[in-house]
Amino acid sequence: VQHGTSRASGSGAIGYANGDWRMRNLCLRVNPVQVALLKALSPAVREAIEPIDGTVVGDVVLNGSTRATIAVSGDVAHTDRGGTSRIAGTASVRPGANAFVDARLQARPVALAELGLLVPALGLRGTATGPITLRGSMSSLRVATTLRLSDGGRVEARGTLDLQGRT
Numbered sequence: 001v002q003h004g005t006s007r008a009s010g011s012g013a014i015g016y017a018n019g020d021w022r023m024r025n026l027c028l029r030v031n032p033v034q035v036a037l038l039k040a041l042s043p044a045v046r047e048a049i050e051p052i053d054g055t056v057v058g059d060v061v062l063n064g065s066t067r068a069t070i071a072v073s074g075d076v077a078h079t080d081r082g083g084t085s086r087i088a089g090t091a092s093v094r095p096g097a098n099a100f101v102d103a104r105l106q107a108r109p110v111a112l113a114e115l116g117l118l119v120p121a122l123g124l125r126g127t128a129t130g131p132i133t134l135r136g137s138m139s140s141l142r143v144a145t146t147l148r149l150s151d152g153g154r155v156e157a158r159g160t161l162d163l164q165g166r167t
Helices: 035-041 043-048 112-116
Strands: 008-017 020-034 055-065 070-080 083-094 100-111 127-137 140-149 154-161
Touching: 020 035, 035 043, 035 055, 083 112, 100 112
Parallel strands: none
Antiparallel strands: 008 020, 020 055, 055 070, 070 083, 083 100, 100 127, 127 140, 140 154
Protein backbone atom coordinates (compact mmCIF):
# COMPACT_ATOMS: atom_id res chain seq x y z
CA VAL A 1 0.00 0.00 0.00
CA GLN A 2 2.80 2.43 0.87
CA HIS A 3 4.21 2.25 -2.68
CA GLY A 4 0.99 2.57 -4.70
CA THR A 5 -1.29 0.32 -6.69
CA SER A 6 -0.06 -2.51 -8.89
CA ARG A 7 -2.29 -4.14 -11.50
CA ALA A 8 -1.69 -7.25 -13.56
CA SER A 9 -3.93 -9.39 -15.71
CA GLY A 10 -3.21 -12.40 -17.82
CA SER A 11 -4.17 -15.59 -19.53
CA GLY A 12 -2.45 -18.88 -20.20
CA ALA A 13 -1.27 -21.68 -17.95
CA ILE A 14 0.86 -21.57 -14.82
CA GLY A 15 1.51 -24.36 -12.36
CA TYR A 16 3.70 -25.12 -9.36
CA ALA A 17 4.89 -28.61 -8.46
CA ASN A 18 7.88 -29.81 -6.43
CA GLY A 19 9.54 -26.40 -6.31
CA ASP A 20 9.18 -25.77 -10.07
CA TRP A 21 7.06 -23.03 -11.66
CA ARG A 22 5.88 -23.98 -15.16
CA MET A 23 4.35 -21.57 -17.64
CA ARG A 24 2.72 -22.13 -21.02
CA ASN A 25 1.70 -19.13 -23.11
CA LEU A 26 1.37 -17.06 -19.94
CA CYS A 27 0.44 -13.65 -21.37
CA LEU A 28 0.71 -10.91 -18.74
CA ARG A 29 -0.35 -7.28 -18.95
CA VAL A 30 0.96 -5.02 -16.19
CA ASN A 31 -0.53 -1.55 -15.86
CA PRO A 32 1.26 -0.57 -13.67
CA VAL A 33 3.42 -2.71 -11.42
CA GLN A 34 5.40 -0.88 -8.76
CA VAL A 35 9.13 -1.68 -8.87
CA ALA A 36 8.97 -1.68 -5.04
CA LEU A 37 6.64 -4.71 -5.25
CA LEU A 38 9.10 -6.59 -7.47
CA LYS A 39 11.88 -5.80 -4.99
CA ALA A 40 9.75 -7.01 -2.07
CA LEU A 41 9.04 -10.33 -3.82
CA SER A 42 12.67 -11.14 -4.59
CA PRO A 43 15.82 -10.34 -2.59
CA ALA A 44 17.90 -11.00 -5.74
CA VAL A 45 15.92 -8.39 -7.70
CA ARG A 46 16.15 -5.93 -4.80
CA GLU A 47 19.94 -6.33 -4.64
CA ALA A 48 20.42 -6.03 -8.41
CA ILE A 49 18.37 -2.86 -8.87
CA GLU A 50 18.45 -1.23 -5.42
CA PRO A 51 18.45 2.44 -6.52
CA ILE A 52 15.77 1.91 -9.20
CA ASP A 53 12.12 2.68 -8.33
CA GLY A 54 9.04 3.79 -10.29
CA THR A 55 6.54 1.73 -12.28
CA VAL A 56 6.51 -0.75 -15.15
CA VAL A 57 3.74 -1.09 -17.77
CA GLY A 58 3.52 -3.43 -20.73
CA ASP A 59 3.00 -6.93 -22.07
CA VAL A 60 5.09 -10.06 -21.47
CA VAL A 61 4.68 -13.69 -22.61
CA LEU A 62 6.36 -16.46 -20.58
CA ASN A 63 6.95 -20.10 -21.53
CA GLY A 64 9.04 -22.72 -19.75
CA SER A 65 10.09 -23.79 -16.30
CA THR A 66 12.13 -22.37 -13.42
CA ARG A 67 14.05 -25.67 -13.28
CA ALA A 68 14.98 -25.52 -16.96
CA THR A 69 14.62 -22.44 -19.17
CA ILE A 70 12.11 -19.60 -19.35
CA ALA A 71 11.44 -17.97 -22.73
CA VAL A 72 10.32 -14.35 -22.42
CA SER A 73 9.05 -11.98 -25.08
CA GLY A 74 7.62 -8.58 -24.47
CA ASP A 75 7.42 -4.84 -24.73
CA VAL A 76 7.62 -2.91 -21.44
CA ALA A 77 8.12 0.68 -20.32
CA HIS A 78 9.65 1.79 -17.04
CA THR A 79 9.04 5.28 -15.60
CA ASP A 80 11.03 6.68 -12.67
CA ARG A 81 12.02 10.20 -11.60
CA GLY A 82 10.54 11.74 -14.74
CA GLY A 83 12.39 9.50 -17.20
CA THR A 84 10.84 6.71 -19.28
CA SER A 85 12.63 3.72 -20.79
CA ARG A 86 11.05 1.27 -23.21
CA ILE A 87 12.52 -2.14 -24.06
CA ALA A 88 11.12 -4.76 -26.44
CA GLY A 89 12.51 -8.12 -27.43
CA THR A 90 13.03 -11.74 -26.52
CA ALA A 91 15.12 -13.56 -23.96
CA SER A 92 15.81 -17.08 -22.85
CA VAL A 93 16.75 -17.33 -19.17
CA ARG A 94 18.02 -20.35 -17.28
CA PRO A 95 17.61 -19.53 -13.57
CA GLY A 96 19.53 -21.04 -10.69
CA ALA A 97 23.13 -21.58 -9.67
CA ASN A 98 24.27 -21.81 -13.30
CA ALA A 99 22.08 -18.95 -14.53
CA PHE A 100 22.37 -18.16 -18.24
CA VAL A 101 20.83 -15.40 -20.39
CA ASP A 102 20.39 -15.12 -24.15
CA ALA A 103 18.60 -11.84 -24.91
CA ARG A 104 17.96 -9.81 -28.03
CA LEU A 105 16.49 -6.48 -27.04
CA GLN A 106 15.65 -3.16 -28.64
CA ALA A 107 15.95 0.09 -26.66
CA ARG A 108 13.02 2.33 -27.78
CA PRO A 109 14.53 4.57 -26.12
CA VAL A 110 16.07 4.07 -22.68
CA ALA A 111 16.66 6.90 -20.20
CA LEU A 112 20.41 6.85 -19.56
CA ALA A 113 20.11 8.73 -16.25
CA GLU A 114 18.13 5.78 -14.87
CA LEU A 115 20.88 3.34 -15.88
CA GLY A 116 23.32 5.80 -14.35
CA LEU A 117 21.75 5.20 -10.93
CA LEU A 118 23.49 1.81 -10.99
CA VAL A 119 26.88 3.46 -11.77
CA PRO A 120 26.62 7.13 -10.70
CA ALA A 121 30.25 7.95 -11.54
CA LEU A 122 29.44 7.66 -15.26
CA GLY A 123 27.20 10.76 -15.17
CA LEU A 124 24.83 9.40 -17.82
CA ARG A 125 22.09 11.64 -19.28
CA GLY A 126 19.83 11.79 -22.32
CA THR A 127 18.36 8.76 -24.09
CA ALA A 128 19.60 5.96 -26.32
CA THR A 129 17.92 3.76 -28.94
CA GLY A 130 19.10 0.62 -30.69
CA PRO A 131 19.81 -3.10 -30.38
CA ILE A 132 21.25 -4.76 -27.27
CA THR A 133 22.39 -8.39 -27.23
CA LEU A 134 23.26 -10.18 -23.98
CA ARG A 135 24.50 -13.77 -23.85
CA GLY A 136 26.20 -15.83 -21.17
CA SER A 137 26.38 -16.57 -17.48
CA MET A 138 26.23 -13.90 -14.80
CA SER A 139 30.01 -14.16 -14.34
CA SER A 140 30.73 -13.95 -18.07
CA LEU A 141 27.90 -12.02 -19.75
CA ARG A 142 28.78 -10.96 -23.30
CA VAL A 143 27.28 -7.64 -24.39
CA ALA A 144 27.00 -6.20 -27.89
CA THR A 145 25.20 -2.96 -28.72
CA THR A 146 25.16 -0.02 -31.09
CA LEU A 147 23.10 2.76 -29.55
CA ARG A 148 22.14 6.11 -31.05
CA LEU A 149 22.19 8.88 -28.45
CA SER A 150 19.71 11.75 -28.18
CA ASP A 151 22.50 14.32 -28.62
CA GLY A 152 23.48 12.83 -31.99
CA GLY A 153 26.30 10.65 -30.69
CA ARG A 154 26.68 6.90 -30.87
CA VAL A 155 27.90 4.17 -28.52
CA GLU A 156 29.19 0.91 -29.88
CA ALA A 157 30.13 -1.57 -27.19
CA ARG A 158 31.27 -5.16 -27.23
CA GLY A 159 32.58 -6.82 -24.11
CA THR A 160 32.07 -9.12 -21.18
CA LEU A 161 30.61 -8.30 -17.75
CA ASP A 162 31.03 -10.12 -14.45
CA LEU A 163 27.76 -9.44 -12.62
CA GLN A 164 28.68 -11.78 -9.78
CA GLY A 165 31.93 -10.06 -8.86
CA ARG A 166 32.30 -7.64 -5.96
CA THR A 167 32.58 -4.54 -8.17
